[in-house]
Amino acid sequence: MSVLAAENASERRSGFFARMSREEAAAWLFLVPSLIPFVIFTLIPAVATFVLTFYQWDFIGAPRYVGLKNWIDLFSGGVAGYSVMVTLLFAAITLPCSLGLGLALAMALDRMPFGKIVFRSIFFMPIVTSLVAISFVFQNMFATETGLINYGLRLVGLGPVAWLTYPGMAIVSVSIMMVWSMTGLAMLIYLAGLQQIDRALLEAAALDGASPWQSFFHVVRPLLARSTLFLVVTQTISVLQTFEAVYVLTNGGPGQATTTIGLFIYKSSFRNFDVGSGTTASMALFGLMLLVTIFQLRMQKRVLNV
Numbered sequence: 001m002s003v004l005a006a007e008n009a010s011e012r013r014s015g016f017f018a019r020m021s022r023e024e025a026a027a028w029l030f031l032v033p034s035l036i037p038f039v040i041f042t043l044i045p046a047v048a049t050f051v052l053t054f055y056q057w058d059f060i061g062a063p064r065y066v067g068l069k070n071w072i073d074l075f076s077g078g079v080a081g082y083s084v085m086v087t088l089l090f091a092a093i094t095l096p097c098s099l100g101l102g103l104a105l106a107m108a109l110d111r112m113p114f115g116k117i118v119f120r121s122i123f124f125m126p127i128v129t130s131l132v133a134i135s136f137v138f139q140n141m142f143a144t145e146t147g148l149i150n151y152g153l154r155l156v157g158l159g160p161v162a163w164l165t166y167p168g169m170a171i172v173s174v175s176i177m178m179v180w181s182m183t184g185l186a187m188l189i190y191l192a193g194l195q196q197i198d199r200a201l202l203e204a205a206a207l208d209g210a211s212p213w214q215s216f217f218h219v220v221r222p223l224l225a226r227s228t229l230f231l232v233v234t235q236t237i238s239v240l241q242t243f244e245a246v247y248v249l250t251n252g253g254p255g256q257a258t259t260t261i262g263l264f265i266y267k268s269s270f271r272n273f274d275v276g277s278g279t280t281a282s283m284a285l286f287g288l289m290l291l292v293t294i295f296q297l298r299m300q301k302r303v304l305n306v
Contacts, residue, residue, distance in 0.1 A: 049279045049282060049283065050279075050283060052275055052276060052279040053070050053071065053276060053279050053280040053283055054066065054067060054068070054070070054276075055275075055276050056069075056070075056274070056275075056276045057275040057276060058273040058274070058275065059273055059275060060273075063275075066276065069276075070276045070277055070279075070280040071280055073277065073280075074277075074280050074281065074284060079256055079259065079264065080264060080268075080277060080280065080281050080284075082256055082259065083256070083259045083260055083261050083263070083264035083281065084261055084281075084284060084288075086171075086256075086257070086258060086259055086260055087239070087240055087242065087260045087261045087262075087288075089171065090171070090174070090175060090178065090239055090242060090260065091236055091239040091240065093171075093175045093179075094175050094178045094179050094182060094235075094239055095232065095235055095236060095239065097175070097179045097183075098178075098179045098182040098183045098186050098235060099186050099228065099231055099232070099235070101179065101183045101186070101187075102182075102183045102184075102185070102186025102187040102189070102190055102231070103186065103187075103190050103224075105123060105183065105187040105190075106186075106187045106188075106190035106191040106193075106194055107190075107194065109123075109187070109191055110191060110194045110195065120187075120188065120191065123183070123184045123187050123188075124184040124185070124187070124188055125184065126180060126181045126182075126183075126184050127181070127184045127185050127188075129181075131181060131244045131245060132244050132248060134177065134180075134181055134245075135177065135244055135245050135247075135248035135249055136248060138173075138176075138177040138180075138249060139164070139248060139249050142163035142164050142173050142249070143164075144160055144161075144162050144163070144164075144165065145160070147160075147163070149161075149163065150163075164249060164250055164254075165254060166254065167254055167255065167257035167258075168257075170249075170250050170253070170254060170257050170258050171257060171258060173249065173250075174245055174246055174249055174250065174258055177245055177249065178239065178242065178245055181245075182235055182238070182239075185231070185234075185235070186231050186235070189227050189230065189231055190224060190227055190231075192227070193223070193224045193226070193227035194220070194224070196223075197219075197220065197223050201219050201223075202215055202219060202220075205218070205219050229296065229299050229300060233292055233293070233295070233296040236292050237289055237292055240261065240285060240288050240289055240292070241262055241285070242260045242262055242263075243260065243262035243263055243266065246258045246259070246260055246263050247263055247266070251263075252264075252267070261281055261282075261284065261285045261288075262285070264278075264281050265278045265281045265282050265285070266278075268281065
């Protein structure tokens with residue numbers, strides 16, 4: 001009887017593995033229609049892009065192997081390296097401002113007795129509006145002689161400001177536009193997080209003598225940690241890919257003051273026909289985004305363990 005039972009168990013195991021094999025084969029069969037486009041349009045171009053970082057090519061002649069020259073140029077403080085610094089500077093300016101304004105607007109809307117839907121739609125409108133159209137509007141607003149902002153400054157007795165002419169002001173101008181376009185999403189995410197907080201926790205904190213600031217710091221802020229993590233990661237990736245705003249507002253100028261990585265890739269590859277420099281910068285952009293993703297995964301573990 002024991003031998004027969006062992007044989008039956010062996011047959012059941014073999015039948016189970018046979019079924020698993022068929023299920024796995026079916027799964028791979030269903031994945032093929034999506035894997036083929038991924039390999040053709042994503043994986044192969046990504047590998048080709050990395051290979052081109054070791055070559056100099058102008059789209060016409062044969063690629064010429066230059067070794068690590070493109071990578072050395074990227075980190076030697078030239079235009080490519082400067083574009084990385086400009087991109088990080090935009091991220092350092094726009095992220096805290098957009099998150100802070102978004103949280104302030106969310107808390108104000110959360111306490112409004114009426115009109116939440118109307119104001120929420122107004123503040124969210126920049127997210128669904130074309131960034132190119134927004135850039136053209138801000139370009140006209142920042143115009144030195146005819147811009148709306150300088151017109152307002154003249155009304156209060158102040159002189160006009162060359163918003164897009166001087167390097168420092170150009171960075172500030174682009175940052176203002178980016179903050180304006182990013183704040184709506186932060187407001188919406190924070191508002192959703194605030195509406196999920198149990199009011200009993202805030203009431204209990206108030207009964208224990210906590211001030212509004214203490215309630216925010218010790219109750220609201222920890223409960224919004226996941227929303228903050230999501231916004232930091234997504235908006236950092238968005239800022240790292242900045243292209244339309246600087247292309248329309250300043251075209252990377254004055255000089256190279258507002259040339260981001262995305263704009264440098266475009267100019268190098270499709271204006272100067274220096275594909276090697278463009279692909280190297282694109283790989284640097286990929287590296288920055290990979291670091292952001294790793295940071296997200298590590299911070300997500302810490303947040304979930306809280």
